Amino acid sequence: MGLWYDEVFEDKLRLGLKLKRTLFTGQSDFQKVEVVETELLGKALLIDGLWMTCEGEEAPYHELIVQPAMVTSPTIERVLIIGGGDGGTAREVLRHAEVKHVDMVEIDAMVIEACKEHLPEIGTAWDDPRLNVMVGDGVAYVKEADVEPYDVVIVDGSDPVGPAKGLFNESFYRGCARLLKEEGVFVTQSESPRLFKEIHLEMVQVINTVFGAAWPYYYPVMIYGSGHWSWTYASRQTTPYDLNDERVARLEKDSRIYNRGIHHGVFALPNHVKQELAEMLVKRDA
Amino acid sequence: MGLWYDEVFEDKLRLGLKLKRTLFTGQSDFQKVEVVETELLGKALLIDGLWMTCEGEEAPYHELIVQPAMVTSPTIERVLIIGGGDGGTAREVLRHAEVKHVDMVEIDAMVIEACKEHLPEIGTAWDDPRLNVMVGDGVAYVKEADVEPYDVVIVDGSDPVGPAKGLFNESFYRGCARLLKEEGVFVTQSESPRLFKEIHLEMVQVINTVFGAAWPYYYPVMIYGSGHWSWTYASRQTTPYDLNDERVARLEKDSRIYNRGIHHGVFALPNHVKQELAEMLVKRDA
Structure with missing residues (x-):
């Protein structure tokens, strides 16, 4: 007889999964980290009570945050991941043999450790010699790091509260642009376009300002409970239609x-969003 | 201080909306019918405890069940709707001035009456003189009706339990095919491809057998709690790519x-589904 674990949105909507058992609970310097086993979707990671990822529904999120950028960036030798502590994003990046080096900057060591121990089916590439994991602040990294520019920069952070808050403003995006090759591709998760529509559209607008173009794209992720989830693609030179x-x-x-x-398909947006982006002068032409 | 109303899937997953109040509760000859007002998504219809439609999230379902068929069928003068008691599907059909006559066969008068009274924002076309509403059994109608063939046949029923059960088998689809013009388009809602994957794929396979081709298509509907929802398009002569x-x-x-x-975009299917349909020999070429 398990218990329900509900993610609750503004005391108005909840998505609950019945638990078999709790595998890990910890409070890091940044947030509450939990790994549970659910009846429907296997093992799952929660941060501050929000569903982050789970074995049964991780492919949509991780394939979609990674692959549109990886198949369009002209070169994909050097990749930077900010966040991504469950290891799913690194795994998807490292599917490409052309990738030579991945830097991953995750702020919370507890997330990495809990996922390595309890969710090894998601992070299957921890031992890949091309992967360099750093525990640190992604905001400081993109501002200060003195490194060769990257071909692809991926921001796989949680919501704009807690430690991920700094990943949602113009100065952070300017830091990402600084570390990106001229024709490289930037991508970030950009929240639920339904439940966080204002934050989502604001992110798209700021990214458009920084990179000169921005293509939000949508695909459903069941555990996020809001139908569509969104990511936003940006590049100074490349478009999502330049497929390799x-x-x-x-x-x-x-x-x-x-x-x-x-x-x-994911770059085709609902009509009302398409109209709003046009009014906001977001550049989405090829 | 409202109460949560949860739709529960197999005691494993639940999607709950906080209620402001209950507007209608009734038990018809077929099912339990409820209209409630939710905090997040306005007024909503439930049948036997399952979210059917709501003001705040009805456009994805109703536009998607109707418009792919309506923009591809060569002619759209005569349309048949089986089910559709909330009126949203009829409204979408009647947006087209070319439509001359719509027959709608809904089994449960209580659904129609409750929606007319409490959800007039969804069914805005009840008074359109082109709409002929019949209360009756859609299964019997498609088997027995002696009418001119239709340009488009739309099956907007609930799940394969209760009174809608008969809408999910080959003899029903043969009845729909009987009433459809040779180049006309058939479409049905075809369940969650995630939570009811087997039923979904079985429907697609049977529809493919009856019509000679079948194109399932996916789009998320938040209140159904499973990410993607699905509909299936079929025609003996027309394809989803023949746009007007x-x-x-x-x-x-x-x-x-x-x-x-x-x-x-909606006809682009997840890779694993595409592969399974190919193995099932479902014809989806143009």
């Missing part, structure tokens, strides 16, 4: 979600 | 969700 056919063909062999049709 | 540009352009002016990009 060989990379796409390789991914199509063993992706759960991603294929060429999905790639184009 | 004028109709699309007219819809794009005032649709909330539907536009040309969404039309193409």
Whole structure:
């Protein structure tokens, strides 16, 4: 007889999963970290009571945050991940043999340790020698790091509260742009376009200002409870329509979600959003 | 201090909305019918404890069940709707001036009456003189009705339990095919491809057998709690890619969700589903 664990939105909406058992509970310097086992979706990570990822529903999020950028950036040798403590994003990046080096900057060591121990099915690439994990502040990193520029920068942070708050403002995006090659691709998760519509549209607008173009894209992630989730793609030189056919063909062999049709499909936005972005002068032309 | 109303899936997953108040509760000959007012999504209809539709999240379902068929069927003068008691599907059909006559066969008069009284924002076309509402059994109708064939047949029923059960088998689809013009388009809601994957794929397979082709398509509907919802498009002669540009352009002016990009996007399926349909020999070529 398990208990329900509900993520509650503003005391108005809740998405609950029945638990089999709790595997880990900890309070880090930043947040509450929990790993539970659910009846429906296998093991799951929660941060501050919010569903982050789970075995049964991690492919949509991780394939979609990673692959549109990876199949369009002209080169993909050096990749930076901010956040991504469950390891799913690094795993998706490292599917590409062309990748030579990945820097991952996650602020919370407890998330990494809990996921390494309890969710090894999600982070399957921790031992890849191309992966360099740093525990530290991504906001400081993109401001200060003195490194070769990256081909792709991916921001896989949690919501704009707690330690991830700094990942949602213009100065952070300018730091990401500083570390990105001229023709490189930036991507960030950009919240529920339904429940956090204002935050989402504001992020898109700021990213458009920083990079000169911004393409939000949508796909549902069941555990986030709001239908569509969103990510936003940006580049000074490259567009989401500049596909590398060989990379796409390789991914199509063993992706759960991603294929060429999905790639184009996710950039098609609901009519009201499309109209609002046009009014906001967000550049989304090829 | 409202109460939570949860739709529960197999005692494993629940989607709850906080209620402001209950507007209607009734037990018809077929099912329990409720209309409530929620904090987040306005007024909502529930049948047997399952979220059916609500003011704040009805456009994705109703635009998507209707418009892909309406913009591709060569002619759209005569339309049949089975189910659709909330009136949203009829409203979307009747946006097209080319439509001359709509027959709607809903089994439960209580659903129609409750929605007319409490959800008039969804069913805005009840008084359209082109709409002929019949209270009756859709299964018997498609088997027995002696009428001119339809250009478009839309099945907007609830889940394969209770009175809607008969809408999910081959003999019913053969009845729909019997009433459809050779180049006409059939569409049905086809369940959550996530939570009811087997039922969904079985429906697609049977529809493919009956019509010679079947195109499932996906879009999220937040209140159904499973990320993607699905509908399935079928026709003996027409494909989802035969768009009537004028109709699309007219819809794009005032649709909330539907536009040309969404039309193409919804037919792009997750990679694992695409592979399974190919193995099942479902015909989805243009």
